[in-house]
Amino acid sequence: MPTHRPIPHHAGHRERLRHRARAAGLTHLPDYELLELFLFRSQPQGDVKPIAKALLTRFGSLAAVLAASVEELMTVRAEDTRGRVKGIGVETALDLAALHEVAQRVAKEPAIRRPVISSWTALLAYVRVALQHEPREQFRVLYLDKKNQLILDEVQNRGTIDHAPVYPREVVRRGLEVSAAAMILVHNHPSGDPTPSRADIDMTKQIVQAAKSLSIEVHDHLIVGRDGVTSFKQRGLM
Structure with a gap:
């Protein structure tokens, strides 16, 4: 008989989160889910919720996560429900650092005009x-x-x-x-x-x-x- 792999607990989570974001708006999402949406792009597979929560725990706030250096971001590790440890690679760290740079430039525009x-x-x-x-x-x-x-x-x-x-x-x-x-x-x-x-x-x-x-x-x-x-x-x- 063929064996069936168990369905991961996070199966369908990405689409459900995107649907809630579209339906209710991004402002209604907690910080860790907002981070998840961003991490979906640099980590196209797997459960990123543990990583999002680990980032907030390590740095204390969403703003502090974005202000962290690439080197600091790459030290973060998280364990999923199967006990597998996952970290942040340089690509994800650069994406987060780039988001902070975007925020700085947007805030700077009214001050320099x-x-x-x-x-x-x-x-x-x-x-x-x-x-x-x-x-x-x-x-x-x-x-x-x-x-x-x-x-x-x-x-x-x-x-x-x-x-x-x-x-x-x-x-x-x-x-x-x-x-x-x-x-x-x-x-x-x-x-x-x-x-x-x-x-x-x-x-x-x-x-x-x-x-x-x-x-x-x-x-x-x-x-x-x-x-x-x-x-x-x-x-x-x-």
Whole structure:
């Protein structure tokens, strides 16, 4: 007699999930199912639900999953109902990283189409998407022209979980190279708390003084954390 293979528990799951997404809309899906829909494309066979849930468990949130590096994503492992362990390959990791890059560019568009100072809400939205879930400290500078329009958004340094080295002379030298009239300093606190440290305050003062001597204005220094964004100017720190 012919033997029949047992039907996998996930058989038909993909089409059922796609049908629910079409019928009720993507906004009604929980985060792990939204991830599943995306993983279907890079993993055309098999059950991806364990992987989606493992990603959220490992990184803590959907935003943090997308902000993870390719190397970090590839460390994630999940076990299916048959006890088989499955991981994320470089193709899937690149797909997820690309999705984060798309989100950053979409958030950046409103901030660069108008003078940055007049589109402050859009700027804050952009820096939060870019840095809110970065696992390591990153220091970047937004260089602006005389009309306060963005010339360049450049990562100056990446560091550890609590420190990114900053060299005031390099920050200002780069401003001269791109003919900037002003700049906005931005960095993140991976701890989640955007409160400025003493080192942050001292470093900002050094950059402001160096920039002033060359007629470059520092509009603000923004610190991004999971708990929000702190503006040095609003706090009277510069």
